[in-house]
Structure formats: C-alpha cells, structure tokens
Amino acid sequence: MGIPSKHTPRKLSYLFPCVLGLSLFSFTAILLYKVDEFVSRTKTVVGHNLKPTPWHLFPPKTFTEETRHARAYKIIHCTYLTCGYNSKDAAAQERRRSSSSSETTQNCPEFFRAIHRDLEPWVRTRISEAHLAEAQKYAAFRIMIVGGKLYVDLYYACVQSRAMFTIWGFLQLLRKYPGMVPDVDIMFDCMDKPTISRKEHQSMPLPLFRYCTTKEHFDIPFPDWSFWGWPEINIRPWQEEFPDIKRGSQTVDWKSKVPWAYWRGNPDVASPIRLELLKCNNSGEWGAQIMRQDWVEEAKSGFQQSKLSNQCNYRYKIYAEGYAWSVSLKYVLSCGSVALIISPRYEDFFSRGLIPQQNFWLIDPINLCPNIKHAVDWGNEHPSEAEAIGKRGQELMESLSMDEVYDYMFHLISEYSKLLHFKPKPSSTAMQVCVESVLCFADQKQAIFLNQSSVFPSQTSPCTLPPA
Ligand SMILES: *[C@@H]1O[C@H](CO)[C@@H](O)[C@H](O)[C@H]1NC(C)=O
Ligand SMILES: *[C@@H]1O[C@H](CO)[C@@H](O)[C@H](O)[C@H]1NC(C)=O
Numbered sequence: 436m437g438i439p440s441k442h443t444p445r446k447l448s449y450l451f452p453c454v455l456g457l458s459l460f461s462f463t464a465i466l467l468y469k470v471d472e473f474v475s476r477t478k479t480v481v482g483h484n485l486k487p488t489p490w491h492l493f494p495p496k497t498f499t500e501e502t503r504h505a506r507a508y509k510i511i512h513c514t515y516l517t518c519g520y521n522s523k524d525a526a527a528q529e530r531r532r533s534s535s536s537s538e539t540t541q542n543c544p545e546f547f548r549a550i551h552r553d554l555e556p557w558v559r560t561r562i563s564e565a566h567l568a569e570a571q572k573y574a575a576f577r578i579m580i581v582g583g584k585l586y587v588d589l590y591y592a593c594v595q596s597r598a599m600f601t602i603w604g605f606l607q608l609l610r611k612y613p614g615m616v617p618d619v620d621i622m623f624d625c626m627d628k629p630t631i632s633r634k635e636h637q638s639m640p641l642p643l644f645r646y647c648t649t650k651e652h653f654d655i656p657f658p659d660w661s662f663w664g665w666p667e668i669n670i671r672p673w674q675e676e677f678p679d680i681k682r683g684s685q686t687v688d689w690k691s692k693v694p695w696a697y698w699r700g701n702p703d704v705a706s707p708i709r710l711e712l713l714k715c716n717n718s719g720e721w722g723a724q725i726m727r728q729d730w731v732e733e734a735k736s737g738f739q740q741s742k743l744s745n746q747c748n749y750r751y752k753i754y755a756e757g758y759a760w761s762v763s764l765k766y767v768l769s770c771g772s773v774a775l776i777i778s779p780r781y782e783d784f785f786s787r788g789l790i791p792q793q794n795f796w797l798i799d800p801i802n803l804c805p806n807i808k809h810a811v812d813w814g815n816e817h818p819s820e821a822e823a824i825g826k827r828g829q830e831l832m833e834s835l836s837m838d839e840v841y842d843y844m845f846h847l848i849s850e851y852s853k854l855l856h857f858k859p860k861p862s863s864t865a866m867q868v869c870v871e872s873v874l875c876f877a878d879q880k881q882a883i884f885l886n887q888s889s890v891f892p893s894q895t896s897p898c899t900l901p902p903a
Contacts, residue, residue, distance in 0.1 A: 470507060470511075471503075471507065473511075474506070474507040474510050474511065477510050477511070477514055478589040478866075479510060479513070479514060479589070479876060480587070480589070480598050480599045480602055480868060480872075480873055480876055481496070481498070481596070481598075481599060481876045482496045482592035482593070482598070483498065483506070483510055485589055485590075485591055485592035486591060486592060487591060487592050487594070488575050488591040488592070488593070488624070488625075488626050489591070490573070490626065490630065491594075491626040491627070491628070493594045495592075496592060499878060509875075509876075512875065513872050513875035513876050514866060514872065517869065517871040517872040517875050518867045518868070518869035518871060518872050540895070540896045540897070540898055540899050541898045541899065542898060542899050542901060543839075543842060543843075543846065543897075543898035543899060543900050543901060544788060544834065544839070544898075545788070545901070546785060546787040546788035547842075547843060547846060547898075547900055547901060548901050548903070549784070549787040550843075550846055550847050550850055550900065551850070551902075551903035553648070553655045553656065553847070554655070554847075554850055554851060554854060556640040556642075556653055557640065557642060557854045558854070560640075561854050561855070561856040562642055562851075562854045562855050562856055563856045563857065564856075564857050566639070566641060566642060567620060567622055567642070569639065569641050570622040570631075570641040570642055570643045571590070571622055573622070573624055573630050573631065573641065573643050574590060574622035574623055574624050574643060575589075575590055575591045575592075575593050575598065575623060575624050575625045575626065576588060576589045576590055576591075576593075576598060576602075576623050576625070577590070577620070577621065577622055577623065577862065577865070578602070578605060578619070578620075578621040578623055578644075579618075579619070579620050579621075579859055579860070579861050579862065579865055580605070580609070580616055580617070580618055580619050580848075580859070581618050581859055581860055581861055582618070583609055583613060583614060583616065584609075584867060584869075585602070585605055585606055585609060585867065585868050585869065586861040586862075586865040586866065586867050586868070587602060587865060587866060587868045588862050588864050588865045588866075589866075593625035593626070594625070594626070595665075595667045596660070596665075596666060596667065596881055597625045597660045598625055599660075599873060599876070599877065599881065599885075600660035600661075600663040600664060600665070600884075600885075601623070601625060601659075601660045601663075602868055602873060603663050603870075603873055603885055603888070604658065604660070604662065604663050604844070605844075606868070606869065606870050606873065607663070607841070607888065607889060607890045608841050608844050608845060608848075610870070610889070610890055610891070610892060611841050611890045611891070611892060611893045612841070612845055612892075612893060612897065613892050615845070615897075616845065616848060616849075617848070617849055617852040617853075618852065618858070618859040619848055619851060619852045619855065619859055620855065620857075620859040621642075621644055621848075621851070622641075622642065622643050622644065623643070623644045623645065623657075624643055624644070624645045624654075625645070625646075625660075626645070627646070627647070627757075627758045627759035627760070628758065628759045629645060629647060629648050629649055629651075629652035629654035629759070629781070630643070630645075630652070630654065631643050631652055631653040631654050632651060632652055632653075633651050633652060633653055634651070636653060640653045641653060642655060642851070643655065644656075644657045645657065646658075646659040646660075646760065646783060647659075647759055647760035647781045647782060647783045648781070648782055649780055649781055649782065650782075655847070655851075656782060656783050656784040657784060657844070657847065658783075658784055658785075658840050658843065658844060659762055659783065661673070661762040662837065662840055662888075663884065663885070663888040664881075664884030664885070664887070664888055665762070666880045666881050666884050667734075668730055668733070668734075668738070668741070669733075669734075669738040669741070670743070670762075670766075671884060671887065672837075672884055672887050672888035673765070673837060673840070673888075674836070674837045674887075674888070675887055676743060676766070676769075677765075677769055677832060677833065679743070679744045680743050680744050680747060680766060680769040680770060681769060681771070681829065681833070682744060683742075683743070683744030683745055683746075683747045683770075684744075684747035684769070684770050684771040684772070684829065685771075686747075686748070687748050689750065689818060689821075689822045689825075690818070691748075692748050692749055692750045692772070693724075693748060693749045693750065694722070694750050694811070694814075694815050695718050695722045695723060695724050695749055695750070695751065695811065696722055696723040696724070696749065696750075696751035696752070696753050696775055696807050696810070696811050697723070697724050697726070697746065697749035697751065697752055697753065697772075698712060698723070698724070698725045698726065698752070698753035698754075698755065699725075699726040699727075699728050699741070699746060700726075700727075700728050700755070700757070700761075700763060701727070701728050701729075701730065701757070702727060704757045704758045705758050706755065706756060706757050706758060708755050708756060708777055708800055708803075709755050709756075709757065711800065711803050712725055712753065712755050712777075712803065713725055714803075714804060715803060715804035715807055720804075720808075721804045721805075721807055721808045721811075722751075722807065722808050722811035722812070723753070723804070723807050723808075723811070724749070725753075728741060743766050743769075746770065747769075747770035747771065747772060749770075749772055750772055750773060750811075750814060750815070750821065750825070751772055751773045751774075751775050751796075751807075751810065751811055751814060752767045752770050752772040752773070752774055752775065753767075753775045753777070753798075753807065754767045754768075754774055754775065754776045754777065754779075755777050756777070756779055756780060756781060759781050760779070760781035760782070760783050760786075764776075764783070764786060765785070765832055765835070768794075768795065768828040768829065768831060768832045769828075769829055769832045769833075770825070770829065771825045771826055771828070771829040772825045773795070773796050773810070773814055773821050773824050773825045773828070774794075774795040774796065774825070774828050775795075775796050775798050775807060775810050776789070776795050776796070776797055776798060777798045777800050777803070778797060778798065778799060778800055784843055784847075785835055785843075788831055788835075789831070792824070793824070793827060794824065794827040794828040794830075794831050795824065795828050796810050796814075796824060798810060837888075837890070838893075839898075841890070841897075842897040842898050845897045846897065846900045850900070870889070873885065874886075
C-alpha cells in the first residue's frame with residue numbers, strides 16, 4: 436500500500452501541467468478554428484470568400500498570398516485594422532462645410548440631363564427599402580454612404596479588379612467633395628449586361644446601378660472601373676491614358692494617316708457584330724483592317740502591340756460593341772480619327788453626348804462591310820469634313836475629364852438620394868471601406884494605378900446640373 440501513496444503526489448504533479456497544456460492546446464485550437472471560421476466569412480473587395488455572380492459566371496479567383504496564415508493575416512489586417520480614425524478627412528469635411536460656396540459655377544454639359552431620364556421611373560413612387568431588397572437579387576454589392584463614410588456589403592465577386600476600382604471611384608468622389616456627397620444606399624452590379632427589363636419590371640421598377648443600360652432597361656449607368664484603371668490589360672487611369680492617346684494621334688497628320696478603317700479587339704466575346712466584322716477584313720475591297728487581340732499573348736509580351744497611343748494612325752476607327760457596351764468607346768473616340776460606330780444597342784453614361792455625323796459616323800450593321808466602305812470612301816473624298824468629325828469626337832473625350840466624371844457621379848448620386856424614401860444607414864453586414872483598406876488589398880500594379888487616380892479635395896464646386 437506504500438507504493439501507491441508514494442506515487443500519487445508524483446502522478447498529480449505530472450497531471451497538472453498535462454491538463455494545463457492540454458487545455459491551452461485546445462484553447463489555441465479552438466481560437467485558431469474560430470479565427471479561420473471568422474476569416475472564411477470575411478468578404479473582401481478583391482473577392483476573398485465570394486462566389487462569381489450566378490448571372491455571369493467566370494473562373495474563380497486565385498489569390499497570391501502564399502499560405503493560409505498569410506491570407507488570414509491580410510484579410511484581418513486590411514479589413515478590420517486599417518479604417519481607424521480618418522481625422523484628416525473629417526477635418527476636411529469641416530473646412531468644406533464652413534467655407535462659403537458663393538463662387539459661380541459652370542453649367543454641366545448637356546448630356547448630364549440623362550440623369551433625370553435615368554431616375555424618372557422613381558420620381559413619383561420614390562425608392563423604398565422594399566425596392567432595394569428586391570434589387571439586391573441582381574446586385575454584386577451594395578454601397579452605403581453615411582456621414583461621408585463608405586460602407587460596402589459584398590454579395591458576389593466581380594470579374595478581375597472591377598469591384599476594387601469601382602469602389603475606389605466612390606472613395607475618391609468622397610475625397611474630392613468632402614461633406615457634400617449625401618447619404619445614399621445603392622445596389623450595384625458589376626457585370627456587363629443590363630438585367631432590369633422595362634417590360635418585366637414595369638409594375639415595380641428596380642433601381643440598380645451598373646456600367647451601361649439600354650432603352651429597354653431600367654438599369655442606371657455609372658462610370659465604369661476603367662476610368663480609374665484596368666490593370667489586367669494595362670489600361671491606365673483615364674487622366675493618364677487620354678493625353679497619351681492624343682499625343683499619339685498627333686504624330687502623323689491627317690493626310691499621312693492610313694486611309695482605311697481599323698479595328699483591333701477581341702472577337703470572342705459572344706458578340707455577333709464582332710464576328711460579322713471579321714468578314715470585312717480586306718483593305719482593297721472594304722477599306723478596313725480588322726485585327727484580333729489576344730490578351731494572353733499581349734500580357735506575355737508586355738502589352739507592346741496593344742498600346743492605345745499607337746493605334747491612331749488610321750483615318751477611321753471602328754467601334755463594335757462586345758458582350759454588352761465596351762470600355763473601348765472612349766479610346767476609339769480619343770484618336771481624332773472618324774469613329775465609325777456600328778449602331779450601338781447599349782448606352783453608357785457619356786455616350787449620350789454623341790451626335791451622329793457631328794462627332795462620329797453611324798454605321799448600319801445591315802450590310803456592314805459595304806457601309807464601312809461607303810464611310811471610308813466619303814471621308815477620303817471629303818478630307819476636311821472627315822478630319823473635323825474626328826476632331827470633334829476627340830474634343831468630346833478631352834472635355835470628359837476626370838473632373839467631369841466626378842461631377843456626373845456627384846449629380847447622379849445626389850439626385851438619386853433625393854428619391855430615397857428612408858434614411859440610409861449601414862446594413863448589419865456592411866463593412867466600412869476606406870482608401871487605406873483598398874490600398875492594403877491591392878497588388879503592386881493595382882497600387883500604382885490606384886495611386887495615380889487618387890484625388891485631392893476640390894477647390895471648386897461641381898458644375899450646375901441643368902433642370903429636367
Ligand atoms: C486581317 O488581314 C490582315 C492582313 O491581311 C491580317 O494580318 C490579319 O490577321 C487579319 N485579321 C484577322 C482577324 O484575321
Ligand atoms: C503615389 O504617388 C505619389 C505622387 O503622386 C508618389 O510620390 C508616391 O511614391 C506614389 N506611391 C506609390 C506606392 O506608387
């Protein structure tokens with residue numbers, strides 16, 4: 436009996452650290468598990484923990500972080516620990532509020548009137564929380580601006596870095612006009628095709644922001660991400676890209692430009708008109724040169740062939756819609772060549788400023804090749820008129836400065852906010868997003884573009900919106 440009594444204290448003294456160790460281990464395991472679970476529920480502007488939109492599938496995103504641990508750290512750090520006190524912005528807001536805005540402002544361009552038309556469906560009914568709940572079914576994310584801060588609810592991943600650059604645009608607007616952007620609650624879809632058909636949603640129009648619309652849709656057009664940059668195909672922010680294209684266009688004078696129509700792009704985007712266009716690739720017969728853009732090859736060769744500023748030495752540039760509208764419209768118009776626009780079905784926010792035969796040439800898609808040929812022949816017989824059309828197209832794009840883009844966003848958001856039938860507040864699942872948190876998630880190239888497209892508080896007020 437002496438043996439057990441001799442052993443018991445020893446056993447106990449071993450047991451205690453064991454229990455302690457075991458509980459510490461379990462505690463850590465539970466903690467790690469909880470952190471893991473927490474991280475796996477945290478959705479991010481780059482698309483962590485988000486599935487592609489079900490209405491437009493694309494390959495799931497891959498992430499560059501090397502380990503799970505590194506990813507978890509990044510998600511927690513960027514999401515929860517970067518938007519602390521934005522004391523600088525708050526101070527700027529105060530300054531703005533107290534500064535008298537007695538300066539006289541310019542009138543906005545005519546095409547801003549389209550804002551009234553886009554929002555007309557809700558003028559009588561106004562926009563209720565029920566409208567938004569219904570529109571959410573078609574949205575990739577929700578933008579809430581409350582007290583000058585931006586909150587985002589992410590529902591689905593957007594292809595490439597669209598979400599990041601679109602949200603960046605909102606953040607820059609808040610920076611440019613501190614204290615002036617009203618509280619709003621916006622449902623946004625980042626994919627190409629409008630979805631709120633006027634016929635189907637006649638009884639209850641749903642307000643949904645996206646990059647384009649058509650006459651048959653209620654979707655509300657908003658400037659697309661590429662104004663802030665499209666790193667995947669090396670398209671820099673608009674205020675960098677436009678001057679470069681314009682410089683490129685001036686390297687050869689009109690007479691020395693190739694007297695043909697030129698198109699370069701990706702025909703494999705389920706666009707019937709682009710496939711049709713391939714048939715016109717014959718400079719002798721149709722006066723057109725149609726080139727296929729292989730973005731994978733281009734990326735490998737450092738985007739040398741696709742530099743937009745090198746594509747302006749043709750007298751005519753063709754614009755053909757892609758899967759829906761195409762961001763290339765603004766680059767085509769920037770060249771100072773006559774833009775041959777194949778009758779577009781989609782509108783983006785600024786294309787409402789286009790006037791046929793004034794700043795572009797409208798091409799009927801029926802008998803496409805002969806119509807291109809006709810435009811080219813006419814232009815070559817009337818060189819000064821053709822040059823003038825090209826120039827007016829370029830001027831339209833020159834006036835579409837980032838200042839004008841922000842003014843459009845400002846007025847669209849302001850007019851939209853007047854229609855809200857409730858006081859916007861961040862939803863229970865919303866996360867605050869700030870300049871620092873977006874930069875925190877950005878990779879090297881994205882960070883360069885984001886940095887280039889960041890703004891300072893404006894010294895002047897937005898232009899004055901013409902009445903409805
Ligand atoms: C169009 O023709 C040119 C020259 O003949 C050729 O280099 C180019 O590959 C053709 N484009 C397509 C899309 O086939
Ligand atoms: C951002 O831009 C500023 C000047 O515009 C420059 O000084 C700074 O180095 C840039 N930062 C990055 C990360 O590119």
